[in-house]
Amino acid sequence: MAHLMSTSCSIKISSSYRPCGQPLSQDRTVLPNSFTIKTSKSPFKRLVSKGHRAGRSCVVLATAASVSKEVSANPRSGSDRSPNDSSKPQRVMVIGGDGYCGWATALHLSNKGYEVAIVDSLVRRLFDHQLGLGSLTPISSIHNRLRCWKAITGKTIELYIGDICDFEFLSETFNSFEPDAVVHFGEQRSAPYSMIDRSRAVFTQKNNVIGTLNVLFAIKEFREECHLVKLGTMGEYGTPNIDIEEGYITISHNGRTDTLPYPKQASSFYHLSKVHDSNNIAFTCKAWGIRATDLNQGVVYGVKTDETSMHEQLYNRLDYDGVFGTALNRFCVQAAVGHPLTVYGKGGQVSVLFQISTKASMPSTFCLLFHFDK
């Protein structure tokens, strides 16, 4: 699997290929029947589109633990563009943009006028094949998703298919797309998956930690002003018997006081991988001045956002299985079919749940909103 994912994908589809077998049920938008696609080195740029439909905002809600500087309201762009050149849209790379949170985020940002590129190895779809799982909602291929988005809105989302653990591939994406910001969802994100066996535990930590290390090095090497928004998890903190503070806590001990990183107590190899990431990110912020926001969000649920509900080919995935199904999604589907709810542990856990399409008023969420919507 690791070998598979270290190979970047290069795709060329002949002009006789028809991407959509079915017409759009809601919008009746005509999809293109001729186009050229190249991924990896030549991103997904040459789609022909007809039709346009404006959307509203979608945000993945999160609590934020800023590990370094405050999030900038107006992220400076790279060396090839003036920092104050407001005429050019900001360029946001969404790593893991074919996944549940990533897809909704990519569409939202594209709809808001950002230039968006999706970077994804598509390994999440491979997990479904390997484990015999699948989304309850039928989801289109990433290629058809992006064609549909272009057809409906006229907006192009670039596509780079490859593994960010492959630094050569990641370097190409940075040098080709030149992001002003990177939203990094590109990790194995299931705690149960990480606990299946040794192979998957090791895969989870290697994939997540090395992928994020590569992103940090790519920012340092190619786009040092680029802002990283990294998805962690509330689960990094565990369940301490004191209030959880965002990122840091002031401790008085034996007559002295210091403000130190809040202690983490992860409860799976997945959660541990996020702790490792947070520690690596915090270090690079100190050592290199990396501009990063490390989001430690709770469970996200739901399917529809303003953008994903535009067309059935834009639908987001709904996981309801025991490995990737988030709690509320799983409970709803189980209740609907009369299946007992599958509760992990003793059932006494309390967690914050975020609806994927709702903007919350939490100050920490505003870090993300502020950064991208300002």
Next chain:
Amino acid sequence: MAHLMSTSCSIKISSSYRPCGQPLSQDRTVLPNSFTIKTSKSPFKRLVSKGHRAGRSCVVLATAASVSKEVSANPRSGSDRSPNDSSKPQRVMVIGGDGYCGWATALHLSNKGYEVAIVDSLVRRLFDHQLGLGSLTPISSIHNRLRCWKAITGKTIELYIGDICDFEFLSETFNSFEPDAVVHFGEQRSAPYSMIDRSRAVFTQKNNVIGTLNVLFAIKEFREECHLVKLGTMGEYGTPNIDIEEGYITISHNGRTDTLPYPKQASSFYHLSKVHDSNNIAFTCKAWGIRATDLNQGVVYGVKTDETSMHEQLYNRLDYDGVFGTALNRFCVQAAVGHPLTVYGKGGQVSVLFQISTKASMPSTFCLLFHFDK
């Protein structure tokens, strides 16, 4: 390099091979000139020896942060031996046993009557070749070291050459040697090395984190009563402005109190890898009941121990370069040749230094002593 190290080594040397070109300068012990060696699946067992010399104790000094249960005074042995069968020596696997701390530890334990196996990929010697570095003291090959030890003391140290990131290899070593305890030094141990470039940063974290994960899984799968003694570093804690506690600290915050993992603030990709290890180990202690001692020791210096000074072929390495040379070793050599001392940072750092052959009276050190010497 990763590929190289994932290949276990299998060696067979013909009986006409002479391992030692020079006679022993001090002991005049006659070394064998006929033997068979097989590593990996068939460890290093068939040495012919002449001569015996008793040694005294050597311990790598350390402060210890026990992450789980108290260290047992008499580690129970595995399923094939009675827990109370004191007639059979305890079996200790020293991972990284060809390295600076590992070599001294392996000889000490062997001399104390433990059955010892060294597991090592020998990659530390490759680093020397790649970076153009070398030990000031001439060091023998691991094969000659072990032949010499056998010749002098009559004691056999088994040898498994391979990479613990290769779980198939590690499984073989566990099933063949059946350790009662594992002392794990088998990590890339230089902070400067980890900061040379991206490739070495990634190597350090992948090698250290995945290797330790594999050791944890091997213990769980094959030797669940086996005690792990894992080498970390004082540097995991950074330089907080409050007293450093071993492992945990009690924090009162907003009217509630909890005892939580002491916050870590690592200052290199190497130190971060040790923090990641500590978090993974702590989790497996909780989740699986792994019996582990996570040592967070300071800088070790010096060369001679009672065992390594028995013969020139047993000499330990003395690194004095800017990458692997520990502070005091480096300073001494630089002073001797009139070279300015190479101080990292501003030169204001204060650190604890441990002489490799000295037993200290620190309680935490006793964890290690108690475990192995009782």
